[in-house]
Amino acid sequence: MKPVLFLLLLIVIMTSSPAGARPEYAEKTRQGCKTCHETEDGGKLLDMGLTYSASGYVWPPQGGYRVIIPIGKRLRSIIGFLHIFAGFMWFGTILHVHIVLRPAYAVKGLPRTEVAIGVVSMLTVGATGLAMTISKIRGFDLLTNSDWGIVLSVKIGLYLTMISLAAVAVLFVGPKLRAPKREAVAPEDGVFDPKTLANFDGVDGRPAYVAYKGSVYDLSSSARWRKGLHFRHPAGKELTGAMSGAPHGEDKLEEFWRVGEYDETREPPRTPAQKLFYLIAYTNLGLVFAVLLTIAYWRWGM
Numbered sequence: 001m002k003p004v005l006f007l008l009l010l011i012v013i014m015t016s017s018p019a020g021a022r023p024e025y026a027e028k029t030r031q032g033c034k035t036c037h038e039t040e041d042g043g044k045l046l047d048m049g050l051t052y053s054a055s056g057y058v059w060p061p062q063g064g065y066r067v068i069i070p071i072g073k074r075l076r077s078i079i080g081f082l083h084i085f086a087g088f089m090w091f092g093t094i095l096h097v098h099i100v101l102r103p104a105y106a107v108k109g110l111p112r113t114e115v116a117i118g119v120v121s122m123l124t125v126g127a128t129g130l131a132m133t134i135s136k137i138r139g140f141d142l143l144t145n146s147d148w149g150i151v152l153s154v155k156i157g158l159y160l161t162m163i164s165l166a167a168v169a170v171l172f173v174g175p176k177l178r179a180p181k182r183e184a185v186a187p188e189d190g191v192f193d194p195k196t197l198a199n200f201d202g203v204d205g206r207p208a209y210v211a212y213k214g215s216v217y218d219l220s221s222s223a224r225w226r227k228g229l230h231f232r233h234p235a236g237k238e239l240t241g242a243m244s245g246a247p248h249g250e251d252k253l254e255e256f257w258r259v260g261e262y263d264e265t266r267e268p269p270r271t272p273a274q275k276l277f278y279l280i281a282y283t284n285l286g287l288v289f290a291v292l293l294t295i296a297y298w299r300w301g302m
């Protein structure tokens with residue numbers, strides 16, 4: 001839970017805006033209240049006030065921001081809250097999945113609840129982010145011609161990258177993790193693990209292999225192993241113990257190809273889907289930190 005608490009703290013710090021400031025803006029900018037407000041006591045914000053806010057409280061406002069669609073302060077706060085809350089849920093889910101679920105995660109397929117939370121929060125972040133952007137900027141050229149806009153562009157770029165990776169993970173990789181194809185693929189180094197051997201079950205045209213005393217034999221050519229079943233012994237298994245009950249000895253196996261070794265302690269190699277999944281997962285983790293750094297820079301570095 002520690003990383004989640006840490007993230008919560010980070011978000012609380014980041015959202016405690018340079019607010020409360022209010023009249024401090026006058027001090028910071030050496031401007032009178034009426035530069036930005038309609039009245040001396042800080043009434044309705046004038047265009048200059050909105051521009052100042054939109055430029056990230058830099059004076060003079062860089063690039064002369066103007067709002068495209070003004071959004072009232074209260075609605076803005078709600079949207080801003082949703083944006084941060086959804087971001088928190090999204091990143092919290094990623095960290096949870098990486099730190100808590102990691103080992104079991106890729107093998108069984110993507111956990112549904114986490115995917116649902118992730119997708120909803122990603123879309124919320126996008127929608128609220130878009131609303132806040134168009135409520136602040138004059139035009140989209142702003143995204144390239146000012147520091148403020150460039151940092152925003154970086155953030156949007158990171159967002160889009162994460163969304164695309166998530167789409168690949170959920171739509172293409174997830175289903176493959178959940179229902180791996182049953183394919184008999186021999187290990188490159190000839191050493192079989194239990195799961196790999198299990199695919200050589202003699203069913204549906206797959207070869208019938210069995211393991212015996214550390215070796216793997218191909219029994220596909222034997223009429224007695226047709227359909228992968230030899231009396232009550234299935235192919236794709238380690239059958240050393242079963243030999244004692246057999247009417248024949250182990251010399252029977254010498255008639256067949258020895259195709260490899262058997263190591264029951266070995267883990268199966270990762271499938272391409274699993275490899276891709278790990279790649280996406282760790283890239284995503286890196287992107288989470290990249291986004292947090294961007295936000296921190298946006299808040300304090302400019």
Ligand code: HEC
Pocket residue numbers: 018019021022023024025026029031032033034035036037040041042043045048049050052053073
């Ligand atoms: C450079 C522009 C600027 C100047 C100058 C300025 N303000 Fe503000 N003020 C803002 C902005 C922008 C906000 C909106 C809140 C925010 O973005 O943090 C604000 C908000 C406020 C608020 C809070 C309003 C609310 O609804 O919460 C008060 C009160 C306020 N200003 C008073 C003043 C007073 C009094 C002065 C003069 C001494 C002053 N401001 C000078 C830009 C300015």
